[in-house]
Amino acid sequence: MDKSFMLLLAVAILWCGCTDGEGNAGDLFKERAKRQIPKTVTVTTILEQPFAMKGESEALEGYAIDLLAELAQSMGFNYTLHVVKDGKYGAKDQEGNWNGMVGEIIRKEADLAVAPLTITVVRENAISFSTPFMQTGIGILLKKDATSGGSYLFGFLSPFSKELWIGIIVSYLITSLCLFLVGRLSPCEWTDPSNEQNKFTFLNSLWYGIGAFTLQGAEPQPKALSARIIAVIWWLFSITLLAAYIGSFASYINNNTNSAPNIQSFEDLLKQDKIEFGTLRNSSTFNFFKNSKNPTYRMIYEYMDKKKDQVLVKSFSEGVQRVRKSNYAYLGESISQDFVVAKHCDLVRVPEVIGGRGYGIAAELDSPLIRPLTIAILEQFESGNLEYLRQKWWENTCSAQTQGDWVPVQPHTLGGIFLILGIGLGLALIISIIELVCKSKSSANQEKKSCCSAFSDEMGHRFGKTPNQESLEKVQP
Numbered sequence: 141m142d143k144s145f146m147l148l149l150a151v152a153i154l155w156c157g158c159t160d161g162e163g164n165a166g167d168l169f170k171e172r173a174k175r176q177i178p179k180t181v182t183v184t185t186i187l188e189q190p191f192a193m194k195g196e197s198e199a200l201e202g203y204a205i206d207l208l209a210e211l212a213q214s215m216g217f218n219y220t221l222h223v224v225k226d227g228k229y230g231a232k233d234q235e236g237n238w239n240g241m242v243g244e245i246i247r248k249e250a251d252l253a254v255a256p257l258t259i260t261v262v263r264e265n266a267i268s269f270s271t272p273f274m275q276t277g278i279g280i281l282l283k284k285d286a287t288s289g290g291s292y293l294f295g296f297l298s299p300f301s302k303e304l305w306i307g308i309i310v311s312y313l314i315t316s317l318c319l320f321l322v323g324r325l326s327p328c329e330w331t332d333p334s335n336e337q338n339k340f341t342f343l344n345s346l347w348y349g350i351g352a353f354t355l356q357g358a359e360p361q362p363k364a365l366s367a368r369i370i371a372v373i374w375w376l377f378s379i380t381l382l383a384a385y386i387g388s389f390a391s392y393i394n395n396n397t398n399s400a401p402n403i404q405s406f407e408d409l410l411k412q413d414k415i416e417f418g419t420l421r422n423s424s425t426f427n428f429f430k431n432s433k434n435p436t437y438r439m440i441y442e443y444m445d446k447k448k449d450q451v452l453v454k455s456f457s458e459g460v461q462r463v464r465k466s467n468y469a470y471l472g473e474s475i476s477q478d479f480v481v482a483k484h485c486d487l488v489r490v491p492e493v494i495g496g497r498g499y500g501i502a503a504e505l506d507s508p509l510i511r512p513l514t515i516a517i518l519e520q521f522e523s524g525n526l527e528y529l530r531q532k533w534w535e536n537t538c539s540a541q542t543q544g545d546w547v548p549v550q551p552h553t554l555g556g557i558f559l560i561l562g563i564g565l566g567l568a569l570i571i572s573i574i575e576l577v578c579k580s581k582s583s584a585n586q587e588k589k590s591c592c593s594a595f596s597d598e599m600g601h602r603f604g605k606t607p608n609q610e611s612l613e614k615v616q617p
Contacts, residue, residue: 177215177216177217177508177509177512178217178251179217179218180217180218180219180220181212181217181218181219181220181251181252181509182219182220182222182249182250182251182252183208183219183220183221183222183250183251183252183253183254184221184222184223184224184241184244184245184249184250184252184253184254184255185200185204185205185208185221185222185223185224185241185253185254185255186223186224186227186228186229186240186241186255186256187223187227188255188256188456188476189202189456189457189476189479189480190202190203190479190533190534191203191204191205191255191256192204192205192223192255200221200223202533203529203530203532203533204254204255204256205221206529206532206533207254207273207520207526207529208221208254210520210525211254211501211513211516211517211520214516214519214520215512215513215516219252222250224240224241224244224253224255225244226239226240227240227455228240228241228422229241229242229255229257229258229423229424230242230243230245230253230257230263231422231423232262232266238266241253241255241257241502242257242263242266242267242502245267245502245503245504246266246267246504248504251503251504251507251509252501252502252503252509252513253501253502253503254501255499256274256276256473256475256476256499257269257499257500257501257502258276258424258473258497258498258499259272259497259498259499259500260424260427260497262427263502266505267502267503267504267505268502268503268504268505268506268507268510269500269501269502269503269510270500270501270502270503270510270513270514270517271498271500271514271517271518272498272499272500273498273499273500273501273517273520273521273526274475274498274499274526274530275475275496275497275498275499276473276474276475276476276496276497276498276499277473277474277493277494277495277496277497278425278428278471278472278473278474278493278494278495279471279472279473279474279477279489279490279492279493280403280406280409280417280469280470280471280489280490280492281459281460281463281469281470281471281472281477281480281481281487281488281489282403282415282463282469282487282488282489282490283463283464283486283487283488284485284486284487284488295392296389298389298392298548299384299385299388299389299391299392299548299549300384300385300388300548300549301548301549301550301551303550303551304548304549304550304551304554307551307558308381311377311558311561312349314565315349315370315374315377315561315565316342316345316346316348316349317342317345318370318565318568318569319340319345319348319349319362319367319370319371319374320340320341320342320345321569321572322340322364322366322367322370322568322569322572323338323339323340323341323345323362323364323367324338324340324602324603325366325569325572325573325575325576325602326364326365326366326367326571326572326575326576327364327575327576327578327579327598328363328364328365328575329362329363329364329366329367329572330602333601333602339360340360340362340367344360348360348371349374352371352374352375352378353378353381353382355378355379355382364572364575365571365575366568366569366571366572366575367568367572369564369567369568369571370564370565370568372564373560373561373564373565373568374561374564376557376560377557377558377560377561380554380557381554381557384549384553384554385549388548388549403415403469403490404490404491404492405490405492406436406437406440406492406494407436409440409469410436410439410440410443414467415467415468415469416447416450416451416466416467416468416469417440417443417444417451417468417469417470417471418444418447418448418450418451418452418453418459418468418469418470418471419444419451419452419453419459419470419471419472420452420453420454420455420456420459420472421448421452421453421454423472424497425471425472425473425495426441426444426452428495429441429444429471430445437494440471451468453470456472456476459472460480460484460487463487464484464486464487474489474493475499477489478534479533479534481538482534482535482536482537482538483537483538484538485537485538501513501517576595576598576599577591577595579598580594580595580597580598581594583597583598
């Protein structure tokens with residue numbers, strides 16, 4: 141009985157000690173991991189913007205350098221950093237030997253590789269990777285004019301934005317309505333409603349507005365001061381719009397004439413023959429297309445393999461320069477392409493991204509560093525530090541629209557002419573009412589009645605009964 145009690149008590153003590161909260165268990169693991177981590181770790185990296193770059197003082201800086209510093213502080217180790225000697229990521233040659241950072245890890249020339257090193261099956265069989273610290277894929281890097289949409293059936297509407305076209309149509313209808321009202325209100329324009337027809341009906345007003353756009357004019361011509369104000373303001377508005385349209389349309393035609401074929405996907409690359417495309421020689425991107433069973437991707441591989449001496453590049457920077465200086469599309473890591481797009485405003489990455497993969501920190505097989513690194517990376521992710529580093533090194537320096545790009549004319553560009561038109565229409569309506577009041581006052585003095593009564597009669601003649609109705613009423617007994 142005593143032995144059983146002592147055994148249960150020992151088990152309880154061990155259980156309580158091992159499960160004393162998640163924090164204590166985590167602390168025990170960290171302490172055990174730190175004892176396994178060397179005090180000084182040798183780290184290899186590769187010069188690749190913005191992961192590792194040489195600053196003004198020749199010291200390395202970039203996303204990977206900042207990430208390494210954060211991990212070293214979290215895990216409690218010192219490190220020595222060097223750039224990979226042959227400038228390569230790591231691939232196996234025909235003899236089965238690895239080069240690049242992977243080769244340095246295998247030969248124990250470095251304990252860790254902190255760089256944009258893609259996690260692949262072949263590499264995973266040779267070395268160990270931590271959990272990915274960044275997700276990426278394969279994208280297409282092009283010059284901006286190679287992604288332009290080109291002309292289409294209603295391309296003549298493109299010089300103005302949709303909002304501006306709506307504003308023009310609304311302004312045209314309001315101006316025609318105001319001209320119609322002024323034509324009825326002004327006694328100089330419609331002297332005797334009982335005997336003569338109003339020349340500025342609504343249909344005539346619409347036709348007059350169209351005449352200004354064609355620079356031909358239309359009948360009838362306004363006689364009253366108020367109507368002439370509307371005519372002058374509308375002609376000024378029309379001429380300004382025509383000048384803006386002609387200038388924007390000429391730029392639109394020139395932009396579409398000089399543009400390359402529209403490319404929005406990998407299939408579009410195969411459908412055209414004006415732009416060559418390639419990738420980094422012996423890279424994971426090249427192997428992706430090589431091993432793919434997708435017919436489109438296989439055709440891309442066959443194209444690159446057939447023209448490997450022409451389209452394959454030795455470095456990412458060489459690929460970027462080739463895109464900028466010739467008709468060339470670079471296939472590579474989308475995350476690296478996003479960086480150059482943020483810095484070079486003449487480049488763009490197409491929306492389609494394929495072959496999702498991740499960047500991981502590499503170490504030798506069964507290295508005790510891998511699990512602590514994975515936990516430290518997850519902590520950096522959950523704290524938001526990885527997102528902060530991403531925003532820091534991928535900051536976009538391009539404005540929303542560069543000076544060389546063509547864009548439709550926006551409403552705010554011509555906002556002044558819309559304001560002048562509105563002021564002119566309001567002024568014309570006020571003057572026409574004043575003209576009618578003056579005539580009503582004169583009629584009131586002649587007919588010995590009040591000015592308000594005379595004004596009411598004038599409004600009734602102009603907007604109420606037609607002359608035919610008045611003559612019929614006079615004939616009835």
